[in-house]
Amino acid sequence: MSHKYVYLFSEGNGSMRELLGGKGANLAEMTLLGMPVPQGFIVTTEACTRYYSDGEKISDEIIDEIHKNLGYLEEITGKKFGDPENPLLVSVRSGARASMPGMMDTVLNLGINDVVVEGVATLTNNKRFAYDSYRRFIQMFSDVVMGIPKNNFEGMLDAMKEERGVESDTDLSADDLKELVGKFKDFYEKEKGEAFPQDPETQLILTVESVFRSWNNERAIYYRRMNDIPGEWGTAVNVQQMVFGNMGNDSGTGVAFSRDPATGEKELFGEFLINAQGEDVVAGTHTPYHISKLHEIMPEIYKEFTDIAKRLEGHYKDMQDMEFTIEKGKLYMLQTRNGKRTAAAALKIACDLVDEGMIDKKRALLMVDPKQLDAVLHPQFDPNALKAAKVAGTGLAASPGAACGNVVFNAYQAIQEVEKGNKVILVRLETSPEDIEGMHVSEGILTVRGGMTSHAAVVARGMGTCCVSGLGEVIINEEENYFELGGKRVNYGEKISLDGSTGNVYLEAIPTIEAEIAGDFGRFMDWADEFRVLGVRANADTPHDAAQARRFGAEGIGLCRTEHMFFESDRIRLMREMIVSKTEEQRRNALAKLLPLQQQDFEGIYEEMHGLPVTIRFLDPPLHEFLPTAEDDIAQIAGDLGIPVSELKEIISSLHEFNPMLGHRGCRLSVSFPEIAEMQTTAIIQAAISVIKRTGMDVVPEIMIPLVGEVKEFLYVKDVVVSTAEKIIADSGVDVRYSVGTMLEIPRAALTSDTIAKEADFFSFGTNDLTQMVFGFSRDDASKFLGDYYSKNIYESDPFARIDRIGVGSIMKTSVELGREGNPNLKLGICGEHGGDPSSVEFCHMIGLDYVSCSPFRVPIARLAAAQAQINYPRD
């Protein structure tokens, strides 16, 4: 039997979303429910993938089926394609499995031509309407299908209006429009070298093909990447009988939501136009009414629509987003789908639907996209104040949230102002590790250079601090402490506001509102915790971050990066002293000075975590990252360290690496300089003893050795840890339970996980580095070519944002299996940036990890994603 590529609406149902696309399945479902739907047929998503596998050709088999179904549609409607006596006009719309609004192509009024237009005029007794429909069709078809930009046609329309001395399209007469149709067709012929196609079936096939093609236009590819939609899904094409809202004052068109998509309030929300087609809303030629007005104008239609809306919401058990048209006093439903909504609305609707008994908690949990929660986790501008504010510039939305504060230009100023009790916004050309402390105390960060993965962006996201990056129009004058934007000068200490969720910058103060997990949000997150089996921890390097993590529900710290503690101003000097040491003794002296500082940090973190586990990673970056690069800095630091400039330069150059990512870092440092591991162990264990003695609370340090590739390497460092720790513990008489594990980030470690697991208490997947090694490209360098890979459809998503299940995922699975084989009690987690990405969380759940760890602001996202993963793929 041959494959079925086309379905009548009456042949499908709502569950056939994969085959028919979302729009088609819902049209079929509404047909099934007996609702007033203009009939039509759906060319399936499989036809689309076939189109691509046939080398972007639509096969005869599919064309034949379209013909056949066109025949059925003619029977159903009693109209005939291309017949001037009783013409069938259709709309052609895309419809993928997931909604991709506005990303793909639509053509209306298809089936009209020089002959049919006259028939329409006669039948509707409205020549103006007929020619307006034809004019619109030519314009859309030319633009969408044939690639002739629509501004050409709009230009001709404007010229005609000017010629006639009228302002509005509606002031043009039927003859004007007929003349315009002639001009449009002439222009088309000039452009394409052939006449505008008169055969309706030709029009149809060309349009279907163009919808298929639009699946791979640039904005659709981009949208899919942003929304994790696979390229192989393809789109369906909906061919539906036209109904007209522009046939007089008994006609109209509208859009409505069954609840308020902004707040979630349970009331019909939407607007409509009388005597108009949907596209007129965009044109702004009509002023739409609020949906409640329909009650006054057409009370029966209003009742019919509200009934349908209620029925659809009950049927789909979710808030609906509906399109309708009224043609000569008759209501037609053109579309229904689950409505997009704000995060706040999503949470309220989910809770309300549970309270209304319409859905259970599981279903409620599945209704909210975890990524959406980001919006309710950060401070937001007061919406009322925002309305009055003026956007002065827009950079990259590098780290979400809103912030308002006094402008400062470096870390030192930031710290000073904050000590005075001021809130600050740090404005820099770009940031570097030396700015960390200043970034930490700032409300927001604005940089002139740098993209979404620049230092500022990555660090700010980690801290949950609002950041707008890469706003190139800002000109900073550091010497005189001011910057200019859009011709306006902003001095040191003046107030500005940043929106890291939009990239907007305001040269004025806008009050912000703090985020809080309470009310619907709190209830909802409790449900998530009820269901999930995957633990959620946070990556936190300071007591401040640890406190934030606990507030957001973290069950421990999965990654505490000790090196971040060394970048602070008082410590980096000691760190540098350590690095330039020539003997082990000198190095030990410098380390001894760092010890109390590091110990104090750990004590603060342990206390914030109240007995929850804290995974502490040993020093990871190559040592040269702590040394200066600028000539001035080198001179000053050489002075500080009391060594000649030439000597410091020699040290810096001796630490130079060709590929720092593949260099002397991670546990390799501890192998070369075991005294570093010794100092860090001492700080970790002494801090634990001190907190236990002082507070009596539990302390659960987990010592993580990074970048291990071989069990002997792990053992070498573990031996240093254990012998150091055991001595301190024995001397103290306090019982400290600590464990020693590794960050699993080197492919060789994954491949030899059985032997490593025999010696390790835990593995924590460092998926950033693991992804780099498995793909063989670094995050920093890949940005230069990943754009080509996306546009050529080689990769669909950023493997650094979302775990590549095929490659990285398969080696993780191997590691989990081998690891558990080697040590059935092995604890398994992930602490790469992927730990906060919902798709990656789902994967971690599926391969049986014990927990994920992510930045504090992603903890609620991970909690929800983990609950959804358990609902979709139950694990015990």
Added chain:
Amino acid sequence: MSHKYVYLFSEGNGSMRELLGGKGANLAEMTLLGMPVPQGFIVTTEACTRYYSDGEKISDEIIDEIHKNLGYLEEITGKKFGDPENPLLVSVRSGARASMPGMMDTVLNLGINDVVVEGVATLTNNKRFAYDSYRRFIQMFSDVVMGIPKNNFEGMLDAMKEERGVESDTDLSADDLKELVGKFKDFYEKEKGEAFPQDPETQLILTVESVFRSWNNERAIYYRRMNDIPGEWGTAVNVQQMVFGNMGNDSGTGVAFSRDPATGEKELFGEFLINAQGEDVVAGTHTPYHISKLHEIMPEIYKEFTDIAKRLEGHYKDMQDMEFTIEKGKLYMLQTRNGKRTAAAALKIACDLVDEGMIDKKRALLMVDPKQLDAVLHPQFDPNALKAAKVAGTGLAASPGAACGNVVFNAYQAIQEVEKGNKVILVRLETSPEDIEGMHVSEGILTVRGGMTSHAAVVARGMGTCCVSGLGEVIINEEENYFELGGKRVNYGEKISLDGSTGNVYLEAIPTIEAEIAGDFGRFMDWADEFRVLGVRANADTPHDAAQARRFGAEGIGLCRTEHMFFESDRIRLMREMIVSKTEEQRRNALAKLLPLQQQDFEGIYEEMHGLPVTIRFLDPPLHEFLPTAEDDIAQIAGDLGIPVSELKEIISSLHEFNPMLGHRGCRLSVSFPEIAEMQTTAIIQAAISVIKRTGMDVVPEIMIPLVGEVKEFLYVKDVVVSTAEKIIADSGVDVRYSVGTMLEIPRAALTSDTIAKEADFFSFGTNDLTQMVFGFSRDDASKFLGDYYSKNIYESDPFARIDRIGVGSIMKTSVELGREGNPNLKLGICGEHGGDPSSVEFCHMIGLDYVSCSPFRVPIARLAAAQAQINYPRD
């Protein structure tokens, strides 16, 4: 039953080498054969590994066994340990499974003390002998077992000689030596805080422990790494009754080989001393005689020894290296082992033993270490001329072979001189890719800076050109065209000679002899080809290399690196023009100019290969490698290219990468700039057509796409290749069979080999990059810390020299299995530097690859290694 840790010689045999070590097994075997062997016992290698697993402690169990066997030895010898009436003295020697000459510890005369020495004096009636033995024992024990450097004792000996006014040790009297023993003991007590141990059993246990410990001394670790000996083997300890060659003129000691180890001639070769112990040879106090002299002095002993030698050679079926001692007219055999020999001798002996009917070809093939062949593949100095030459300095032996030529200081000079018909030696501070052409025409290369993996070293080894690197004493004056070494000035054009196998540099001309695969060598290599199933190809980038490869028996080219063609002076300009192009059109113009040059290279290579397959890899390195870095060069090149300096600098900085190894290179270049792949395909296919038309010979191009990590990426580039190639082939009417495959070097490609294999004709493992990714360290950067890893026993060998079977090997195996699953006809090879390493070749054989590819000068090595692999691990 408890484990047996100690064996009497009479309990073992020659097959127990793993347990008893090589020396012990052979002593047992000689005992079994009834040869005159001083008896003793062996503490096994398992006792050594137990010693380490017990935390470097020798367990009571083992100590008990030693005691027990000491008792047996006393029975056998009729002497008693520590009994002055009839004392047993023993030697204690290490003995690993593989011979590690001089790497570990030996103590002689053990069992002597203040009482026993007097007994020895009485029994031998030779007080001088007795105290000399005691003196030697104290010195050796203190040095070897207790870590008191022996120069302390030598100093005392020298002082005593000066005091007595004598020159030689033998001029000291018995009383002198007795006094010296007193001084030695006092010094010992001062150093160690306790008296010199008098209890023979204590002496013995301490010494056994120290032999175990010496298994992990630095030079032993180094030796093992150089010789692929695993650290877990451990060493056995041989405790053997002492016999004395220094008991008068009827005593003596010697060493002999059953054939000449330098030439392989079948005649007894060796030397001996009368009235001496073995260590006296080193001391230089006696002049040894050639072994034939023994015939005159002690004809019966000579006969007995030659009979034993013949019997041993026949028994072991290999040339023997034997130690013997004559005590008062009685011959004792102290050791026999297969003798080390030069490569030439190894080949001759292997062929002779086959001709003599003693062994078959298989056994002959296993007798030669493939790595040894290196010595007979490169030009060598005329041995007679070499004798008279003076070494002026010694650098690193970076690339083997001998060379003599006129000094030049840069690539340009080199080319000019060679065009005049001169042979040249290129002397540089260090080399860079721009020197390639000059390096190619030179006989040898000498650099001041850079190690074994410097550019000069790596490239020279690839070319088979002799290279001495890192000779820091050389001072170059480039402006005035001379260099200085050891105070001697050498001008441009003066003759020097280099030995890349030793690192020696001579400031004079020494004639060289060319290598040739003929005679025994030729016969032997034919046998290797009879047995091996693994194909052997060569990595060759030029017709010259291709010709060399064929001469050495390569069955095709496994890797032709097209970028090397672009570094030549006339081409790099065009390459740079291509790189700075701003539009595709500009880039296509520059590529069009490169096309004929590249095509011409391919034609040359095809012709040299006479129908054998040629695997051509597309452009691989990041583009910035082709751009200059020095200010002068930038200015000049900007001028050449007709663009402002600032613009060129901007381009260079835009191409900067943080981790070039993980950057925009390999097939990523073809994805961004498919026109490069198009040009290279065109050159490959047009060259094939042209050679087929001109010569009628077969041409088998295999197009290799590097750095693939994802099948879609491979497909994208393959599509460019196929559509370009098919069009050219169709237009030409010539039938060109080409295939398209990938260099398998990205872990993700290995993990997804099934899907990639469905589209690829072949995989060639690029184990250099694969090793980098799997270990997460780059070859260049790892040199900074691998030293720590070796000394701490974490890694035993350089994973870039020898395939890491555990990590890299396991992912290769996965790839082979998945690849063959996806495509049963998949051809599998390796083209990383590992392709010429015998251990790696064995591994490639074991996992079922079809061929290995290595530099031309390693082809014979790979052929032999492949034959040995098949003999040891037969495949199909």
